[in-house]
Amino acid sequence: MILLQIFSILSLTILLLFFTNNYKVVKGLTLISTSLVFLLSSLSLTHFDFNSFYFQQVTTVCIAPEYLNLFFSFGFDGVSILFFWLSTLLIFSCTLFIFEEQQKYKLYALLLLSLEFLLILVFSVLDLLLFYVFFEAILIPMYLLIGVLGSRERKIRAGYLLFFYTLTGSLLMLLGILYIYTQVGTFNLEYILCWSFSFEEQLWLWLAFFLSFASKIPMFPFHIWLPEAHVEAPTVGSVILAGILLKLGVYGFLRFSLLFFPLASLFFSPIVYILSIIGVVYASFCAIRQTDFKRIIAYSSVAHMNLVTLGIFSFNIVGLEGALLQSVSHGFVSSALFLLIGLLYNRYHSRLLYYYGGLVHTMPLYSSILLFFTMSNIALPGTSSFIGEFLLLLGVFKISFIISLIATTGVVLCGAYSLWLYNKITFGNLKTNFVLRFKDISFREFSILLPLVLLVLFSGIFPSYFLKYFDLSVSYISFIS
Numbered sequence: 001m002i003l004l005q006i007f008s009i010l011s012l013t014i015l016l017l018f019f020t021n022n023y024k025v026v027k028g029l030t031l032i033s034t035s036l037v038f039l040l041s042s043l044s045l046t047h048f049d050f051n052s053f054y055f056q057q058v059t060t061v062c063i064a065p066e067y068l069n070l071f072f073s074f075g076f077d078g079v080s081i082l083f084f085w086l087s088t089l090l091i092f093s094c095t096l097f098i099f100e101e102q103q104k105y106k107l108y109a110l111l112l113l114s115l116e117f118l119l120i121l122v123f124s125v126l127d128l129l130l131f132y133v134f135f136e137a138i139l140i141p142m143y144l145l146i147g148v149l150g151s152r153e154r155k156i157r158a159g160y161l162l163f164f165y166t167l168t169g170s171l172l173m174l175l176g177i178l179y180i181y182t183q184v185g186t187f188n189l190e191y192i193l194c195w196s197f198s199f200e201e202q203l204w205l206w207l208a209f210f211l212s213f214a215s216k217i218p219m220f221p222f223h224i225w226l227p228e229a230h231v232e233a234p235t236v237g238s239v240i241l242a243g244i245l246l247k248l249g250v251y252g253f254l255r256f257s258l259l260f261f262p263l264a265s266l267f268f269s270p271i272v273y274i275l276s277i278i279g280v281v282y283a284s285f286c287a288i289r290q291t292d293f294k295r296i297i298a299y300s301s302v303a304h305m306n307l308v309t310l311g312i313f314s315f316n317i318v319g320l321e322g323a324l325l326q327s328v329s330h331g332f333v334s335s336a337l338f339l340l341i342g343l344l345y346n347r348y349h350s351r352l353l354y355y356y357g358g359l360v361h362t363m364p365l366y367s368s369i370l371l372f373f374t375m376s377n378i379a380l381p382g383t384s385s386f387i388g389e390f391l392l393l394l395g396v397f398k399i400s401f402i403i404s405l406i407a408t409t410g411v412v413l414c415g416a417y418s419l420w421l422y423n424k425i426t427f428g429n430l431k432t433n434f435v436l437r438f439k440d441i442s443f444r445e446f447s448i449l450l451p452l453v454l455l456v457l458f459s460g461i462f463p464s465y466f467l468k469y470f471d472l473s474v475s476y477i478s479f480i481s
């Protein structure tokens with residue numbers, strides 16, 4: 001019932017927004033709907049059964065004649081429910097961030113609500129074909145968010161890179177899905193989980209799914225679109241990209257690759273290890289060389305998500321739980337960092353490091369919050385990233401000492417470019433030749449960042465609260481794989 005209520009609220013709000021141009025009405029409808037959806041998603045966390053690894057709150061509707069065996073089914077398990085909740089949290093934060101936007105607020109609202117609707121469907125649908133449809137449909141509002149609402153001249157190119165990289169990678173997945181239907185006779189995940197594919201079938205199907213999910217994470221060398229998309233996207237676009245869309249690849253690997261094709265996942269794991277290690281080290285060195293705030297955080301996201309991929313393909317409970325916890329933590333930390341960069345850009349209309357310095361003297365509250373999330377990005381003990389990376393690297397260590405050692409260098413390099421970035425922004429002399437007026441964060445901006453601060457601290461001190469949601473589901477995945 002909670003899912004049906006969420007779908008009804010979002011559908012009705014999107015429909016009403018098309019028929020009104022009143023600024024106050026649009027703003028009120030957007031804030032009310034996103035806050036209600038977030039509250040309902042939080043309520044779904046309290047109704048979760050921790051003693052079951054099966055899908056929960058399952059609803060099935062027939063959408064075609066019975067002989068085609070096509071049904072629309074949706075529900076949750078421990079892997080999907082936290083991604084679902086994270087999506088509603090970050091979309092609500094984005095609507096608060098654009099609260100003072102006036103000229104394009106309606107377009108922002110429509111795109112954000114459309115993204116939220118599609119993301120909820122992706123993380124709850126239990127039908128393979130419909131998953132593909134919603135998985136690809138997310139590209140449309142995301143392309144418009146970057147290509148129309150982007151802030152610079154290269155935004156069209158960035159939108160095309162996002163669109164073609166991810167769409168091209170998913171074409172083979174569509175062929176794989178159709179092949180599965182010819183063999184199993186249904187797209188329903190619960191039925192497909194009971195089917196055993198031959199080793200040769202698993203190899204080809206795994207490769208078809210891998211290209212799509214690797215482009216979304218993104219793994220090396222499929223990461224080219226991400227820095228460009230982050231730089232050209234508006235702040236809320238970067239928040240959604242880093243906080244939610246990158247998790248679609250993680251979700252895909254856990255939901256499909258490891259469960260449907262366990263033998264192929266084990267067979268191709270050395271390739272995944274090599275690509276992930278290269279991605280961690282390469283992205284970290286690229287981040288050190290950047291002069292644009294967003295590019296630094298974008299390459300940081302590439303490095304962190306390649307670490308997550310290592311944890312996924314460790315095939316043990318510790319590594320899988322660490323990968324999931326790190327994915328949720330990355331949603332908190334990277335989103336907050338992009339919001340903080342967006343606050344600076346809104347004030348001073350530049351993201352180049354050359355124009356900033358000494359902000360600790362004029363923006364002490366901003367500098368304190370930036371320091372907290374910088375330390376969280378480095379995985380300081382007591383923050384959520386520390387627990388996630390520790391479990392992740394421990395799981396990888398059980399597979400290979402060499403791989404875990406090289407992966408750990410990514411953590412060291414992360415400390416290098418994160419502290420360098422913070423030092424350039426906050427310390428030194430004020431650049432009064434370029435910036436004359438300074439203003440610390442407002443109460444509204446503080447209200448957006450405070451929940452993320454509390455969540456990072458809470459999940460760092462009490463990680464068991466989040467770990468218990470996907471404990472049984474991860475145990476099942478590791479048992480199958």
